[in-house]
Amino acid sequence: MTTRILFFGALRDKAGGGERSVELPPDVRTISALIDWLADDDPALKAALRAPSVRVAVDRSIAAGRDERLSPGKEIAFMPPFSGG
Amino acid sequence: MNVVVRISTESLDPVAEARAFASDHRRSGAIVTFTGQVRDEGGTVEELSLEHYPNFTEEKIRERGAEAVRRWSLDGAWVIHRVGKLIPGEPIVFVAAGAAHRRAAFAAVDFLMDYLKTSAPLWKKEISNGEPQWIEPRAEDYADAARWNPTGSVRS
Numbered sequence: 539m540t541t542r543i544l545f546f547g548a549l550r551d552k553a554g555g556g557e558r559s560v561e562l563p564p565d566v567r568t569i570s571a572l573i574d575w576l577a578d579d580d581p582a583l584k585a586a587l588r589a590p591s592v593r594v595a596v597d598r599s600i601a602a603g604r605d606e607r608l609s610p611g612k613e614i615a616f617m618p619p620f621s622g623g
Numbered sequence: 624m625n626v627v628v629r630i631s632t633e634s635l636d637p638v639a640e641a642r643a644f645a646s647d648h649r650r651s652g653a654i655v656t657f658t659g660q661v662r663d664e665g666g667t668v669e670e671l672s673l674e675h676y677p678n679f680t681e682e683k684i685r686e687r688g689a690e691a692v693r694r695w696s697l698d699g700a701w702v703i704h705r706v707g708k709l710i711p712g713e714p715i716v717f718v719a720a721g722a723a724h725r726r727a728a729f730a731a732v733d734f735l736m737d738y739l740k741t742s743a744p745l746w747k748k749e750i751s752n753g754e755p756q757w758i759e760p761r762a763e764d765y766a767d768a769a770r771w772n773p774t775g776s777v778r779s
Contacts, residue, residue, distance in 0.1 A: 621745065621746060
């Protein structure tokens with residue numbers, strides 16, 4: 539089952555694109571584990587995704603913390619600080 | 624619903640929106656409209672580029688618009704926000720509130736603008752002197768937004 543990963547704002551540049559479709563390995567079942575797995579070979583991206591100012595939404599609902607459980611088939615959005623207006 | 628939220632790549636005509644809002648709020652004693660335009664910062668800004676999270680962004684702004692309607696007993700509130708590429712002088716945001724009396728309408732528009740500056744899922748990139756840079760809210764923006772919250776903190 540495909541999991542959709544979205545990167546917004548500065549994270550889009552750091553991730554080299556705004557969207558990835560991935561098959562989650564069985565041992566990747568938290569947001570924290572997902573970050574480690576996504577940015578395994580990219581320490582700069584890993585640090586950026588781990589920044590406390592980054593909000594994470596799972597299926598369009600803001601996650602309470604990085605230990606939130608994930609299951610395959612969700613849409614996970616990484617959102618740096620907002621700036622509109 | 625008396626809250627209208629539109630996120631659009633199309634150019635924004637604040638005069639036409641104000642007219643449409645007024646014709647939709649003939650019974651309101653007070654209408655306040657606000658238009659934000661892209662600053663050129665002394666000629667250094669060449670372009671702004673904004674992005675949003677489709678549907679999620681609209682939903683979050685609509686929630687805050689509904690909160691404004693309840694808090695100030697508004698007849699209605701509109702938020703129209705541009706995304707995509709913009710140049711200095713272009714309207715980027717339009718907010719309108721209609722209420723029985725002016726203070727409610729002024730407060731609601733101010734509240735919604737503070738929210739949009741700090742807490743709405745929008746991301747703004749500025750190109751100045753050929754250099755792209757992602758913009759984050761300034762400390763003043765967070766302080767402005769915190770005024771509306773009894774605990775003094777900015778909510779997400």
